[in-house]
Amino acid sequence: MAFTIRQLQYFITVAEEGTVSGAAQSLSISQSAVTDAIKELESDLGVSLFERHRRGLAITHKGHQFYRHATRILADVSDARRSFVEDDAAPAGKLNLGVTSLVAGYVLSDLLSRYRRAHPAVDVSAIEDNGDYLEHLLIGGELDVAVMVISNLRDRVALQAEIFETSPYRLWLPLGHRLTTAEIIVMTDIVSEPLIMLTVDETEENTGKLLSALGAKPHVAFRTRSVEAVRSLVATGAGIALLPDLVYRPWSLEGDRIESRDISGALPVVQVGMVWRRGSGLPKAARDFIGIAQQQHLVRARP
Incomplete structure (x- = not known):
């Protein structure tokens, strides 16, 4: 059936x-x-x-x-x-979007495709940049709304944010690594391990803070802005990685397996959300985009 x-x-x-x-x-x-x-x-x-x-x-x-x-x-x-509760005629308009690097390929693509299906007449323009610059563009009115990591949002007075996804940090390991069979993994277990460091948004900063709190200097084997490169390097045994679960996939592009494990202790979380200028009259296109993001969050959370 x-x-x-x-x-x-x-x-x-x-x-x-x-x-x-x-x-x-x-x-x-x-x-x-x-x-x-x-x-x-x-x-x-x-x-x-x-x-x-x-x-x-x-x-x-x-x-x-x-x-x-x-x-x-x-x-x-x-x-x-x-579609049955929305107006039949999709009004034309323009939507200026911003997105940070970490969420561009993992949150925005599906969200944007559903928005375009619902509002095909709206002209959508999107740019990808770091969070500080997107905040500057939002405050200046050059962007209507941004989809971004808001864990480290700088200006919470001028900007309004709504979280729609929270992602904890987890440990990525190659298949067969000694820690894959450990009952409990703590930060001291990974201090001596070669680390593959992702250098987008606040991931490098957070990883460094975690290891520095142990009085240990990170043993960085490779730095990259590519999540796919991290996956390939981890899967082939070049090192381990500490990354938000948001970007975890169990297979590299080459088809090699990647394991993911929790780490005991207080690890940071990545908060992804919508950000717009506080007190501004949002255009309808931006309000509709935020509404679709809210609906997507409800769909994921609904049994």
Whole structure:
């Protein structure tokens, strides 16, 4: 039989929680209902979506591919429902967007594609730059709204921000690394490890602060502005990485596996959100864009 929207919702929740029990608790349903839904979905697709182990579930390569399709399907369903309550005529307008590097490829693409489907007549212009410069453009009125990392937002008096995604830092490891089997990983376990450092937004600053708090100078093996380069270098054993879970994918471009583990202790989180000038009369195009971001957040959070 064909899979259902509910099965997709259960699958996405299991993929994000990592355990059936965690998914069941998040969805407020029984574990058996989640298990049955996943089994039926795997049977319908003819592939294994998860690898089962004693600590929970690990999404497979096929499962990771299907996850992208599933999230897109649910977003399209949400768009279809919204289309019946919006005006038939899409008003023309202009939207000037800003985006920081870390979120450009992981948040903006899906958000922007759904906005353009809902408002095809709006002329959208977007630029990518660092957070300080985007704040300058927002305050100066040159941008309507920015999608950016707001954990380190500088001017909270002149700017208004709304968080729609929070992402903790996690440890990236190559398959077979000694720490992949550790029950608990603490910061002192990684001090001597070669580190692949991502140098966009505040990631390098946060990683340096974490290691400096231990009185240790980071052993940086490679610095790069490319998340894909980090994935490839970690997967091939060139080093480990501390990065927000937002940008984690279990496979490099070459198809090598990357493991992700929690680290015990207080680690920073990356907050992603919408930012606009406080007190300004936002154009309708900007209000609609913020509304779609809010709806996307609700879709992800809804059981």
